[in-house]
Amino acid sequence: MAGEGEEDVPRHAKTVKSLLKSMGVEDYEPRVIHQFLELWYRYVVEVLTDAQVYSEHASKSNIDCDDVKLAIQSKVNFSFSQPPSREVLLELAASRNKIPLPKSIAGPGVPLPPEQDTLLSPNYQLVIPKKSVSTEPEETEDDEEMTDPGQSSQEQQQQQQQASDLPSQTPQRVSFPLSRRPK
DSSP states (O other): OOOTTGGGSOHHHHHHHHHHHHTTOOOOOHHHHHHHHHHHHHHHHHHHHHHHHHHHHTTOSSOOHHHHHHHHHHHHHHHOOOOOOHHHHHHHHHHHHTSOOOOOOSOSSOOOOOGGGSTTSOOOOEEEOOOOOOOOOOOOHHHHHHSOTTSOHHHHHHHHHHHHHSOSSOOEEEOOOOOOOOO
16 A cells, blocks of 8 residues: 555554554555554553553652553453463363253244234224213203303203213223234
8 A cells, every 4th residue: 555645654654554564454444544543542641641650659750661561461451351261161161061951841943922922912002982872861950050040041051062972981992903914
């Protein structure tokens, strides 16, 4: 990827390019170099910040090589973990495999959840109000006493009509199961 403007490239970018070339990477996007530089700078700043903390803790005025080594070692210990050795893995596998698997309760095939927990169960409800045949209620003496004497008989009839239009019972809920359509 060498071309014109090679002299304009910073020294660290040239180092990243030579590192990529030494690893056999010939084709890459230019952003890769910037990403490596960002990672590199961030890592160096974190290590030097930790080294400064260790130096101040030791009451030293300057950061020395031991502080940097300690900062790098603590970064490696917290950032990267070594996998267990092969012997440890074999021992763990042998102890785990001593316990037999539980017997399958279900029959052959894939065990499925109960029908109410699947997407095939009803997932909506319709509210259908019960309509009753309304007959004109007979007026009693109590109804006449409760009405306002100043109201006309037409207003009284409208109030009675509105009262009879209200549903007298709770609406009925109906749900429909979703079934597969025949092909």
